[in-house]
Amino acid sequence: MNIDQFINGYDSIDNTIDSTKPKKVKPIPKIINGRYKIKRVLGVGGMGMVYQVDDLLLHSLGIDACEFAIKVLNSEASTYHDAELILVNEYLQANQLHHPNIVPISHLSLCNESQRGFLVMPMVKGELLSLLLESPFESIPDNERLKYAYVLINCLVHCHKRGVIHGDIKPSNVLISNNNEVYLFDFSISRNVNPEYNKFAIDFKNVHAWSGDYAAPEVLQGNAPTIKSDLYSLAILLYKLLLKTHPYQQKKDISTHRTKEEQQLHLLLLQAMGAVPSERQMNMKALLSIIKSINTQQSKTNNISALKRVTSIFTKR
Ligand SMILES: Nc1ncnc2c1ncn2[C@@H]1O[C@H](COP(=O)(O)OP(=O)(O)OP(=O)(O)O)[C@@H](O)[C@H]1O
Ligand SMILES: [Mg+2]
Numbered sequence: 001m002n003i004d005q006f007i008n009g010y011d012s013i014d015n016t017i018d019s020t021k022p023k024k025v026k027p028i029p030k031i032i033n034g035r036y037k038i039k040r041v042l043g044v045g046g047m048g049m050v051y052q053v054d055d056l057l058l059h060s061l062g063i064d065a066c067e068f069a070i071k072v073l074n075s076e077a078s079t080y081h082d083a084e085l086i087l088v089n090e091y092l093q094a095n096q097l098h099h100p101n102i103v104p105i106s107h108l109s110l111c112n113e114s115q116r117g118f119l120v121m122p123m124v125k126g127e128l129l130s131l132l133l134e135s136p137f138e139s140i141p142d143n144e145r146l147k148y149a150y151v152l153i154n155c156l157v158h159c160h161k162r163g164v165i166h167g168d169i170k171p172s173n174v175l176i177s178n179n180n181e182v183y184l185f186d187f188s189i190s191r192n193v194n195p196e197y198n199k200f201a202i203d204f205k206n207v208h209a210w211s212g213d214y215a216a217p218e219v220l221q222g223n224a225p226t227i228k229s230d231l232y233s234l235a236i237l238l239y240k241l242l243l244k245t246h247p248y249q250q251k252k253d254i255s256t257h258r259t260k261e262e263q264q265l266h267l268l269l270l271q272a273m274g275a276v277p278s279e280r281q282m283n284m285k286a287l288l289s290i291i292k293s294i295n296t297q298q299s300k301t302n303n304i305s306a307l308k309r310v311t312s313i314f315t316k317r
Helices: 004-013 058-061 084-095 131-132 140-162 227-242 250-257 260-271 284-316
Strands: 035-042 048-055 066-072 109-112 117-122 126-128 174-177 180-182
Touching: 004 066, 035 066, 048 058, 066 084, 084 109, 084 227, 126 131, 131 174, 131 227, 140 174, 140 180, 140 227, 140 284, 227 284, 260 284
Parallel strands: none
Antiparallel strands: 035 048, 048 066, 066 117, 109 117, 126 174, 174 180
């Protein structure tokens, strides 16, 4: 089904409904369109509900890789008129992108049984970065933090090169797979610098979907996200990931405990967090080079401490 068919189908379902009243929403069946068998809920967000499914068609052909993730709007979001177009927007924006660390959307479809739209995408088996950052049980090793930062910077550079503004950069929109790969996802409130691609983007005045911890001040005031607001959110995420504290919460005297590189990182990230978008800058080259130099230093220190451990074993003997 292409986008036109989706929209036409959608219009014919909805043109009997008074747009001022929330529409009635049918539940998603256990097997969607006779093809996708729901196995479990993978997660629920402010707008979406994501299920793990088995693709019965691929399964019947003996293809092992038949697990996917399917996103529908959650019960609250789907009651609003035109809400399904959020999925069309997500499909359109994500399809501008081709990056190994960005979850692609395989296709956009309509559930025959419930007449609700859905997106099919590869399932990432792993954990949300937000959970890993807050977990009292496991701490992310420093070299992994640097790797995640490096990948996320590259992902956002890729989005912006293709004109896509993610619009909702935050740790709960980043998945870390069980084999430690980083994936940026959730383009539901994204938009494009090219107005042609914004036909289905949400009306930002009426939606307050952002997290106060990561969204830029102008976005929280109801303005549409921009490249500059993405930079603001990425800077906060990187701050939390690499300097291990949220920039809004850090204590004033913390700089004395930081290395020279960490202080440089702090200053670079602050430049991207300016209150006024036009004054915001993120020097990606400088940022990547600091991340690299911290990484090199850490591996040297790790090598030295590993050497010390080995020598101490021999000296003990
Ligand atoms: N491809 C995927 N593989 C595995 N889990 C996923 C995948 N996509 C989404 N999820 C899970 O579903 C949850 C909700 O997805 P998503 O973030 O896209 O919804 P949302 O409602 O747009 O989120 P938000 O609250 O950020 O607006 C995620 O937090 C994650 O746990
Ligand atoms: Mg999300």
